[in-house]
Amino acid sequence: SAVISQKPSRDICQRGTSLTIQCQVDSQVTMMFWYRQQPGQSLTLIATANQGSEATYESGFVIDKFPISRPNLTFSTLTVSNMSPEDSSIYLCSVEYGPPYEQYFGPGTRLTVT
């Protein structure tokens, strides 16, 4: 299995500022994913981040708002830019690891924007 850590675990931020969330994996993985989970709701995929290529964003998410870095096979960052209260959510990092290939999730970053 893959063990994933995220930093910070939670943060309270002011409107208009930016927060960078870090995701560290204990194994080398090709595919990493960033999700958003709004309170009491399911997961929404923000983007897929493969090492050595630009992240692929899902409909409704743009690079200017959620820039992603993937400098190596064990690390990625997601920045939430120019935050508004609507960005308050849990942000989850996950990786595809195997075989057998399964998705493993980090503990999440709980973001509150005031």
Next chain:
Amino acid sequence: GDSVTQMEGPVTLSEEAFLTINCTYTATGYPSLFWYVQYPGEGLQLLLKATKADDKGSNKGFEATYRKETTSFHLEKGSVQVSDSAVYFCALSRDSNYQLIWGAGTKLIIKP
């Protein structure tokens, strides 16, 4: 497009009751099917999975059978415990990529 539909929660049961959480899917071809669990304050964990029709995934007393004829993957447990209280997510993925399509999640509350 592909989708997953779960029964709405919360589902409230007494300890030792039988549990069923319904999950149906819409997809072309033969997706893999998953159940994930999210305990309070924790991250998502893979509970079980099935990769082809009639496969049964099982873990920690939970079971789910991949039923292609009814496009279902219902989660069952014969005797639930208070520690099973969590949110359960059904999901599918296509073989061609590893993106997961998620159900809305079902909150399970087990009372002693």
